[in-house]
Amino acid sequence: MKKIKTYFIYLFALILVLVINITLRLQVFGNDKLEELKAEGKSLIFTFWHGKMLVPIYYFRRKGYYGLASQSRDGEYISRVLQKLGWKVVRGSTSKGSVKSLLKLIKTLRKGNHIAITPDGPRGPRHKTKPGTVYLAKKSNSVIIPVGVALSKRKVINSWDRFHLPYLFAKAVLFFGEAVEIESDINQSEIEKKVAKVDKHLMEAEEEAKQLLNR
Template identity: 30%
Template sequence: MTKRLLSRPWAQEVLAFFVLLYLELVRHSIRWEHRNTDYVQSVWDERKAILGCVWHGRVLMALHGWARQKDRMVALASRSREGEIGSRLARWYKVGVVRGSSRNPNKPGAAKGGEAAYRAMVNHLNAGGCGAVTPDGPRGPRMRAGFGAVRMARDTGVPILPFTWSTRRKTVLHKAWDHHCLPHFFTRGVIIWGEPIHVSKGADAAELEAARLNLETQLNTLTHEADEAVGGEIVNPDPKHRPGTGKTKVTGASGATA
């Protein structure tokens, strides 16, 4: 019944509004520390294009971390019910949304608009905009990066910028594949930006794998640092690696959210 209810647009809009209220109240109650903001500050000051990457389980505070120029940001969201609610939430913040997912290997006939979404994101970045993707979404494994972001960086010349956050008190949804984190009110938090990752336009398969591994390693290092810095629960990556990673063969541009 819940799934049927959440498939209705009015219910999705209501839920997105309540999530918005929670986010606005909780983020203003937290004592935030910001780390390594020099590069992202230059992005805002000089209106550079970047591709921001955050783990799926940390998306809730991503827009808080992106403090300026939200009109330049376009986020990539899946075509799932969860993606629809996230899209409605993003629109409250006047952030653009591109919908599309990589194909589910268990449903080979199910086209989910991944190629069209990928092209739309590439066009936006080439026009000087900024993008946001979850490199372990939409199905995981948790905190294991796919090739979507690094291919996008290769095809546009736009650098990837890792981002994460944590709070001392938070609820971790352990039953969810991404161990989604819900920050508590009136606690201590930290936002950390990583170092930009550049992928050359002529990058071959081995270079793409190196960039993918760099992204995964940076995000996991930053996330561990953030959890440790506030003294809260530490969320670790899924012990399983993403299928197809760790190899040198990389195929076309499909799988935009990979």
């Protein structure tokens, strides 16, 4: 019964992601800078808030990117949806103590792959980047790319992340914000400053996405 329940929840989530995104009127801005970074041989760490994941996980489908899904039951549903959309998935989190998953992602990035994570996931606090995100970039010589998401019409779910569920046929904007470079020799206090910088750039990307949506 547990396996049957997991399958049907996964199937419902997948159908929801597909139907909503197929009907969205999506515009994407700032992606030209990504090709420049890739041409320089940089691996990219795309970051977007946990509550805004529904549009990015579809946009990044079938690109061979790696995603991170927690070991929880909710993580199992997300992992299955991501894999069906063509993602490669590492199970774990960027929270303290998740050394195994971080090491896997570091190896993945060092091989020239790109990943996408929700830096405030899997359980919050909301809109607060965990240090593991910066640690990943530091150890893999990767660049963090903040992704802002804006929706014209959505249902905001009463969950810890205030999950945004777009309405069918809503307008949506994805905006790739200013890249955050992480030097490999920074110390702990500098890591904390970089964490704050990622938060700042993510919020700026969110605001820019909203501005673009309203134009």
